[in-house]
Amino acid sequence: MDTTDRKDSVAKIKEAHRLLKRYEYTPQKIQRGYTNKTLYINISDNTIKSKDVPEEIKDKFTGGKGLGLWYLWNSVTKDTKWDDPENEIIISPGPVGGITQYPGAGKSLVVSLSPTTGSVMDSNVGGHFGPLMKFSGWDALEIQGKAKEDIIIYIDGNKGIVEIYEVPIGPVNSHILAEEVTEFFAESEEEKRNISVISAGEAAEHTLFGVLNFSFYDRRKKVQRLKQAGRGGIGTVFRNKKIKAIAVKYNGVKGDSNNPADIDTIRKLGLKLHKEIKEHDKDQCRMREIGTAHLVEIMDDYDLLPVHNFKYGSHEEAYKIDSKVLAKKVVQGSPDGCWHGCSMSCAKAVQDYELKTGPYKGHKVVVDGPEYETVAGVGSNCGIFDPDYIIECNFYCDTYGIDTISFGTTMAFLMECYENNILNKEITGGIELNFGNKDAAMEVLHQMAKGTGFGKIAGLGVRRIKNLLIEKYGADPKFLNDIGMEVKGLEYSQYVSKESLAQQGGYALANKGPQHDEAWLIFMDMVNNQIPTFEDKAEALHYFPIFRTWFGLNGLCKLPWNDIEPPDNHLTDEPAKVPEHVENYVQLFNSVTGKNIDKEEMILQSERVYNFQRVFNLKMGFGTREHDIPPYRSMGPVTEEEYLSRQERYDKQLKELVGVNPEKMSTAEKIEALREYKYKQYDKLVDAVYKRRGWNKNGIPTVELMKKLGMDFPEVIKLIEEHSSE
Amino acid sequence: MKFLQKDETLCIQCHACESTCAQAFFKSDDRTKSSIKIFDDPGERNEIINVCNQCGECISICPELAIYRAKNGVVMIDKKKCVGCLMCVGFCPTLSMRIHKDFLEPFKCIACGQCAKQCPTKAIEIKHID
Numbered sequence: 001m002d003t004t005d006r007k008d009s010v011a012k013i014k015e016a017h018r019l020l021k022r023y024e025y026t027p028q029k030i031q032r033g034y035t036n037k038t039l040y041i042n043i044s045d046n047t048i049k050s051k052d053v054p055e056e057i058k059d060k061f062t063g064g065k066g067l068g069l070w071y072l073w074n075s076v077t078k079d080t081k082w083d084d085p086e087n088e089i090i091i092s093p094g095p096v097g098g099i100t101q102y103p104g105a106g107k108s109l110v111v112s113l114s115p116t117t118g119s120v121m122d123s124n125v126g127g128h129f130g131p132l133m134k135f136s137g138w139d140a141l142e143i144q145g146k147a148k149e150d151i152i153i154y155i156d157g158n159k160g161i162v163e164i165y166e167v168p169i170g171p172v173n174s175h176i177l178a179e180e181v182t183e184f185f186a187e188s189e190e191e192k193r194n195i196s197v198i199s200a201g202e203a204a205e206h207t208l209f210g211v212l213n214f215s216f217y218d219r220r221k222k223v224q225r226l227k228q229a230g231r232g233g234i235g236t237v238f239r240n241k242k243i244k245a246i247a248v249k250y251n252g253v254k255g256d257s258n259n260p261a262d263i264d265t266i267r268k269l270g271l272k273l274h275k276e277i278k279e280h281d282k283d284q285c286r287m288r289e290i291g292t293a294h295l296v297e298i299m300d301d302y303d304l305l306p307v308h309n310f311k312y313g314s315h316e317e318a319y320k321i322d323s324k325v326l327a328k329k330v331v332q333g334s335p336d337g338c339w340h341g342c343s344m345s346c347a348k349a350v351q352d353y354e355l356k357t358g359p360y361k362g363h364k365v366v367v368d369g370p371e372y373e374t375v376a377g378v379g380s381n382c383g384i385f386d387p388d389y390i391i392e393c394n395f396y397c398d399t400y401g402i403d404t405i406s407f408g409t410t411m412a413f414l415m416e417c418y419e420n421n422i423l424n425k426e427i428t429g430g431i432e433l434n435f436g437n438k439d440a441a442m443e444v445l446h447q448m449a450k451g452t453g454f455g456k457i458a459g460l461g462v463r464r465i466k467n468l469l470i471e472k473y474g475a476d477p478k479f480l481n482d483i484g485m486e487v488k489g490l491e492y493s494q495y496v497s498k499e500s501l502a503q504q505g506g507y508a509l510a511n512k513g514p515q516h517d518e519a520w521l522i523f524m525d526m527v528n529n530q531i532p533t534f535e536d537k538a539e540a541l542h543y544f545p546i547f548r549t550w551f552g553l554n555g556l557c558k559l560p561w562n563d564i565e566p567p568d569n570h571l572t573d574e575p576a577k578v579p580e581h582v583e584n585y586v587q588l589f590n591s592v593t594g595k596n597i598d599k600e601e602m603i604l605q606s607e608r609v610y611n612f613q614r615v616f617n618l619k620m621g622f623g624t625r626e627h628d629i630p631p632y633r634s635m636g637p638v639t640e641e642e643y644l645s646r647q648e649r650y651d652k653q654l655k656e657l658v659g660v661n662p663e664k665m666s667t668a669e670k671i672e673a674l675r676e677y678k679y680k681q682y683d684k685l686v687d688a689v690y691k692r693r694g695w696n697k698n699g700i701p702t703v704e705l706m707k708k709l710g711m712d713f714p715e716v717i718k719l720i721e722e723h724s725s726e
Numbered sequence: 727m728k729f730l731q732k733d734e735t736l737c738i739q740c741h742a743c744e745s746t747c748a749q750a751f752f753k754s755d756d757r758t759k760s761s762i763k764i765f766d767d768p769g770e771r772n773e774i775i776n777v778c779n780q781c782g783e784c785i786s787i788c789p790e791l792a793i794y795r796a797k798n799g800v801v802m803i804d805k806k807k808c809v810g811c812l813m814c815v816g817f818c819p820t821l822s823m824r825i826h827k828d829f830l831e832p833f834k835c836i837a838c839g840q841c842a843k844q845c846p847t848k849a850i851e852i853k854h855i856d
Binding site: 273 | 789790791809810811812813815816817825827830831
């Protein structure tokens with residue numbers, strides 16, 4: 001869309017929009033990372049009010065995801081469904097979020113009940129919204145209710161105004177909507193940099209795995225770039241509430257906008273990391289050059305890159321989509337951070353990409369990414385090794401508001417079903433969903449946006465599709481449950497965990513479902529053999545998920561923790577923890593808040609929220625052992641061809657680990673023997689992890705633990721007691 | 727392009743340039759507020775005079791477009807646009823972008839030449855190259 005068209009479209013929106021509610025407030029001055037106020041909006045009756053954030057709640061939940069979980073807990077009952085008006089979307093950056101000196105400090109944490117899991121979901125997203133919202137006076141934005149017609153919510157942080165507009169016309173898809181909303185609220189070209197927009201897209205309306213796109217205005221390319229709160233379908237909740245966009249405008253970001261207690265220390269820490277990244281990134285992860293996509297060839301080399309629905313871990317054509325190829329597609333020469341001061345700059349963009357399909361065919365667009373997860377998900381996992389397809393699919397997933405991870409894992413599952421005649425052309429409406437058929441995958445994606453044809457089924461996600469195929473088409477439940485890569489209703493992210501027991505736990509035990517942000521232990525476990533015993537693995541599955549939770553409490557990104565390491569990190573006692581960077585975070589927190597935590601208290605802050613989230617799952621009818629069981633595809637070979645593809649490895653495991661002689665066994669017998677062994681190992685792991693975490697054998701945190709953590713809210717204790725006596 | 731050229735063999739480490747710069751820029755007697763830095767000990771970098779050579783690397787580092795090359799070729803910081811992220815400081819190839827605890831934004835040599843006028847040995851001089 002060119003500038004003239006956009007101005008015409010915005011003019012029409014201006015004519016058609018209607019102010020439903022205006023709320024005026026005096027923006028609170030930030031005190032040491034907190035405004036101590038939450039903006040509550042009920043869009044059913046357009047109530048807008050300011051709520052205090054009590055000290056006790058900050059002490060228990062810190063901020064970010066913690067605050068989101070607390071508000072949601074108080075808003076929903078055990079019977080609340082994702083599409084009930086009571087369900088909320090809460091956005092909060094946390095106290096450290098918004099500092100401009102330390103890389104990765106502009107994240108927003110989004111919390112809601114998920115359409116795919118039915119339980120509580122959290123998602124960590126870049127873009128400028130969270131910090132600008134905080135500078136506008138709000139630690140969190142809490143949205144409840146459902147609008148009658150499409151609305152846009154607008155926060156002007158300089159004037160102290162919140163407005164709700166009914167906007168019945170205009171585009172929904174993010175790459176256009178984010179630009180138009182920016183145009184709508186910017187009083188000048190120069191002001192566009194002060195605006196961030198949250199939006200979803202048409203497919204978020206018709207599928208269960210919709211994303212939220214959080215924008216940041218790219219000063220060089222003069223476009224709103226999009227970062228995704230991707231997991232668990234919060235974009236679907238957003239569109240179900242008939243929210244078209246939420247925009248914030250704040251003019252005046254400076255180095256001390258977060259008003260920290262000790263800015264000098266923050267500057268020193270930031271500068272130290274900038275220099276570390278400058279010196280070592282090019283030899284470590286190459287985040288500035290190509291971002292997370294540097295992982296493609298590494299994962300392929302270690303047999304960890306998902307291929308054909310996680311059946312294999314490498315492919316002879318993987319070189320066609322590796323980082324060397326992608327580096328030629330993305331624009332470089334300028335740093336792309338998703339918040340000020342992020343010298344890690346992993347955000348990438350393909351500029352002037354001419355679309356080949358869909359409603360925008362022929363348009364030249366800026367495409368964010370592709371990230372590793374997208375390359376592996378929509379690419380290798382579906383047997384598609386075409387970089388242009390990956391870019392096109394990335395673009396449409398983003399603008400339609402779809403999670404590339406869930407799309408990739410779901411599509412890979414559907415393709416395997418198709419190849420096994422569980423799906424056929426009659427069910428797909430004529431679409432030949434073989435592995436590698438990029439045109440078919442793209443067609444399903446466009447159907448998802450329109451809510452038509454097979455796209456309606458595909459958009460349900462793996463768990464619901466499994467049930468549908470079993471109930472309606474008589475598919476074999478065992479096979480589908482083995483190959484359907486989901487736990488708790490969330491689709492797996494893109495790593496093959498077959499040879500790492502710790503990672504099988506890292507995925508299946510994760511609070512929200514199998515996302516790698518809780519634990520990524522494959523190298524520690526499988527490659528370096530640093531955690532050989534069950535107790536070692538349990539310790540890792542205690543420490544790392546808890547530690548990583550801390551980023552989400554504070555508005556931080558995980559990447560600058562261990563995707564850059566000090567050159568002498570390998571000489572430290574615990575290199576996997578990156579001790580120097582942990583110390584940086586302790587000091588950052590203290591420098592912002594004026595508190596005096598140490599690394600033990602840091603873990604306690606996380607442990608409080610982590611266990612609260614586990615109990616939240618319990619409240620919603622989940623959160624017990626039966627919901628922590630992985631599909632066998634994530635543990636070992638399901639099919640004969642899969643076994644035979646790595647026969648030497650699996651035969652060796654049978655001999656050395658299981659203690660049977662594979663020579664006299666059929667492949668089917670070998671698969672069964674290995675399977676039995678692996679599930680027994682997994683059970684032992686779960687016992688060890690629950691014990692280490694202070695949970696009972698059914699995976700429920702004990703009353704003693706919650707008391708020790710100070711999270712013994714009456715409703716929490718009642719829930720635990722009810723379930724423990726069952 | 728206008729820049730401050732140095733000849734370290736002539737420097738007698740009198741620090742007059744630092745005092746002049748801090749005074750000219752910030753009306754301050756505090757030499758740590760100078761854009762030019764004189765080392766009594768050359769250290770690992772084997773350097774006595776450190777000052778911006780106007781290479782412009784920082785222009786591409788700054789996502790805010792707050793750093794630009796002026797018509798006379800000097801690299802300047804637009805303090806209004808600067809958000810104080812310090813990436814330009816960390817990524818400066820010659821470590822010549824300065825910070826001071828009294829200021830949120832970095833600062834740098836703008837080749838004004840005041841220091842050169844005070845240099846008793848002509849160890850620093852303003853030069854123009856195309």
